[in-house]
Amino acid sequence: MPIPPRPTSNQPSLPQSIDATQAMLSDENYICDRALATLVYLALTLKRPVFLEGEAGVGKTELAKTLAKALGRDLIRLQCYEGLDAASAVYEWNFAAQMIALRAAGEGGLDEDALFSDKYLIRRPLLEAMQPHENGPPILLIDEIDRTDEPFEAFLLEALSDYQVTIPELGTIKAPEPPIVILTSNRTREVHDALKRRCLYHWVDYPSFEREFDILQARAPEASETLSREVVAFVQSLREADLFKNPGVAETIDWAKCLVALDAVALSPEVIADTLGAVLKYQDDIAKLAGSEATRILDTARARLATQ
Amino acid sequence: MIRANGILPPQGRLSRNIIYFVRTLRRAGVPVGPAQTLGAIRAVEAAGFTERRDFFFTLRACLVSRAEHLDVFERVFSMFWRDPEFIETMIQTMLPMIQTQNAPKAPKTAEQRAAEAMLEGAPPPAQPDVEDAREEVELDAEFSLSANEKLQSMDFEQMSNGEMAEAKQAIAQMRLPIKPIRNRRLTPSHSGSRIDARATLRGAMRTGGEILKLPRKTQGHRNPDLVALCDISGSMSTYSRLFMHFLHSVSLAKGQGWAQVHSFTFGTRLTNITRSLSQRDPDAALKTVGQLAKDWDGGTRIGESLADFNKNWSRRVLSRGAVVLLVTDGLERQDPEELSREARRLRLSSRQVIWLNPLMRWDGFSPQAAGIRALLPHVDSFHSCHSLNALRDLTEALSSGGSGEKQRLMAML
Structure with missing residues (x-):
């Protein structure tokens, strides 16, 4: 059943230093700070899972996608939700096909091994990640782990410490080489310490002005430099205003793209009022910015730009 | 002692220093296990030891697993890797017992400031054994609190007289049942x-x-989570203390209907007391609560406290269909508009908001105060909590799912 891994000579090799890691990520338009680059380098070298925690829209999921692209590996994504169980995370039997096989076999019955064989096995993300892959060990993204419940966390603990899963009918399946595991959490609840301490932990914060500007230039190159500067300065000032939900980097990029689509060359209170929905997602926050408040924040942002 | 076989030499200064560093971290309140220490030594080996910032990030990635520990880590790091011996003096000053037996030299002013920084991240001094605590509670409280804090902090001795003790015993038996919610x-x-x-x-x-x-x-x-927000301002003083006991018994009783209990106090500012209440001994738990919340018996800023909760905590504790227990008399001194707005936000992000109000003890209670008028429309049910009987009624009301006195009071608005 296992496919022998093919020679992976044409695969990009793992970066050999922290600098190389940072360069590799920025080549794929993922601009990150030294701390995150260190973490990624360690994860690749020591083969340990990464646990990224932070507000929505700061680039946690994006890191996994970028790594998959940069290393030429397959990306396997497990989106977590409440009630996620082994049947949707690890494997499931194809019952309909098994039923038909049983009926077709008729009186003689069917051998158990034949019924519970690879042919009827549906692989879900975790099992998929434990299988050999042509492109080398895959990137396993376990997204929004805080959405599941404690029992699944405990289950994951086992899967992530030994990189193996057990299927009662088939036995234990162990990954030939551990996958690169990235877990993300929006911290809508505390994930248990036992899981966190098996991972390399990083709190992904909102970036500084310069870094966010670099990110925007990399991700939305169609926006002019003046517009990008203004957008970033405005969003940075927004995060200082007392909002219910601060806009993330994803919102900054979205907004810049919206402004480009509207042919805006610079921010003005009218343009802001028309496109605020791309940045703020709560009615209370939008109402707060109606009228003079937006103008005030725009002025603060411009003043900040002038001093830089 | 941790043996780091085959990697950095166990006798090597660096691995030894990392181990000392981990010990210091633990004393500063960052829980780090031996496996993480080994991981850190391996990681330092893998990352190389060329740049100070890489060394910092490497250790941080391996040793810290909570956002709130990042600050402590940074401070301990900058101090430790400057002068490890200095840390030893710090540890001496951090441990009150050592301090009394063997008083160290008075630190110089710069060290003093660093000491304060270190102490900010440190857990409160270790609790004495239960038997000792009963006799020495006075002495211990005096010992660990500064004069100014003691004035503002909670006066636990008053609770320990006859009637109160009986009430507390009754409260310790109480449970707060809730209907389980559908799981996927x-x-x-x-x-x-x-x-x-x-x-x-x-x-x-x-x-x-x-x-x-x-x-x-x-x-x-x-089972749903329970989030309790308890007013500890002057007007609530007797009730909030007893309610702390109630919360303590509810938080500790496992398997009685709540998945997790998160507790907060507010007067002029919001304090998360969940971890303090998780200590088994009620006296020890309530003592740390008293130390943690600095605004006992002060004024009330309900609107602002709710805003603080909505902004910084609601997404972290209310996401899984939590039930909110709001314990306050609703006597808001600030803007009722803000209170109304924040109460509405709280209602929208929780499964159910239950308001407990001790003012309900008067038969002729009517919703006149601006704060009460602002809050009432945004709660699901309204109950009194002024006596043991009222608390018992509450547990019944919660299991049957009624809205308490809300309808009657809404009619009087």
Whole structure:
């Protein structure tokens, strides 16, 4: 059943230093700070899972996608939700096909091994990640782990410490080489310490002005430099205003793209009022910015730009 | 002592220093296990030891697993890797018992400032044994609190007289039952609505491929979280203390209906007291609560405190269908507009908001105060909590799911 891994000579090799890691990520338009680059380098070298925690829209999921692209590996994504169980995370039997096989076999019955064989096995993300892959060990993204419940966390603990899963009918399946595991959490609840301490932990914060500007230039190159500067300065000032939900980097990029689509060359209170929905997602926050408040924040942002 | 076989030499200064560093971290309140220490030594080896910032990030990635520990880590790091011996002096000053037995030299002013920084991240001094605590509670409180804090902090001695003790005992027996909520996870059930295909096939294998019965499964149930927001301002003083006891017994009683209990106090500012209440000994737990919340018996800023909760905590503790227990008299001194707005936001992000108000003890209570008028429309149910009987009624009301006195009071608005 296992496919022998093919020679992976044409695969990009793992970066050999922290600098190389940072360069590799920025080549794929993922601009990150030294701390995150260190973490990624360690994860690749020591083969340990990464646990990224932070507000929505700061680039946690994006890191996994970028790594998959940069290393030429397959990306396997497990989106977590409440009630996620082994049947949707690890494997499931194809019952309909098994039923038909049983009926077709008729009186003689069917051998158990034949019924519970690879042919009827549906692989879900975790099992998929434990299988050999042509492109080398895959990137396993376990997204929004805080959405599941404690029992699944405990289950994951086992899967992530030994990189193996057990299927009662088939036995234990162990990954030939551990996958690169990235877990993300929006911290809508505390994930248990036992899981966190098996991972390399990083709190992904909102970036500084310069870094966010670099990110925007990399991700939305169609926006002019003046517009990008203004957008970033405005969003940075927004995060200082007392909002219910601060806009993330994803919102900054979205907004810049919206402004480009509207042919805006610079921010003005009218343009802001028309496109605020791309940045703020709560009615209370939008109402707060109606009228003079937006103008005030725009002025603060411009003043900040002038001093830089 | 940790042996780091085959990697950095165990006698090497660096691995030894990392181990000392981990010990210091632990004393500063960052829980780090031996496995993490080993991981850190391996990681330092992998990352190389060329740049100070890389060394910092490497250790941080391995040793810190909570956002709130990042600050402590940074401070301990900058101090430790400057002068490890200095840390030893710090540890001496951090441990009150050592301090009394063997008083160290008075630190110089710069060290003093660093000491304060270190102490900010440190846990409160270790609790003495339970037997000792009963006798020495006065002495200990005096010992660990500064004069100014003691004035503002809670006066626990007053609670320890006859009637109060009885009340506390009764409260310790109390439970707060709640209806479990539907879970999305499926569990086996005889009368379930869906067929459990996996169990069916397994059953069929036993009978040579013949399906004799169809095992079923259905949606399970799980317990919701409880979030208690307790007003500890001057006007609430007696009730808030007793309610702390109530919360303590509810937080500790496992398997009685709540998945997790998060507790907060507010007067002029919001304080998360969940971790303090998780200590088993009620006296020790309430003492740390008293130290943690600095605004006992002060003024009230309900609106601002709710805003603080909505902004910084609601997304972290209310996301899984939590029930909110709001304990306040609703006597808001600030803007009722803000209170109304924040109460509405709280209602929208929680499953149910239950308001407990000790003012309800008067028969002629009517919602006149601006704060009460602002808050009342945004709660699901309204109950009194001024006596043991009222608390007992509350547990009944919660299990039957009524809205308490809300309808009657809404009619009087």
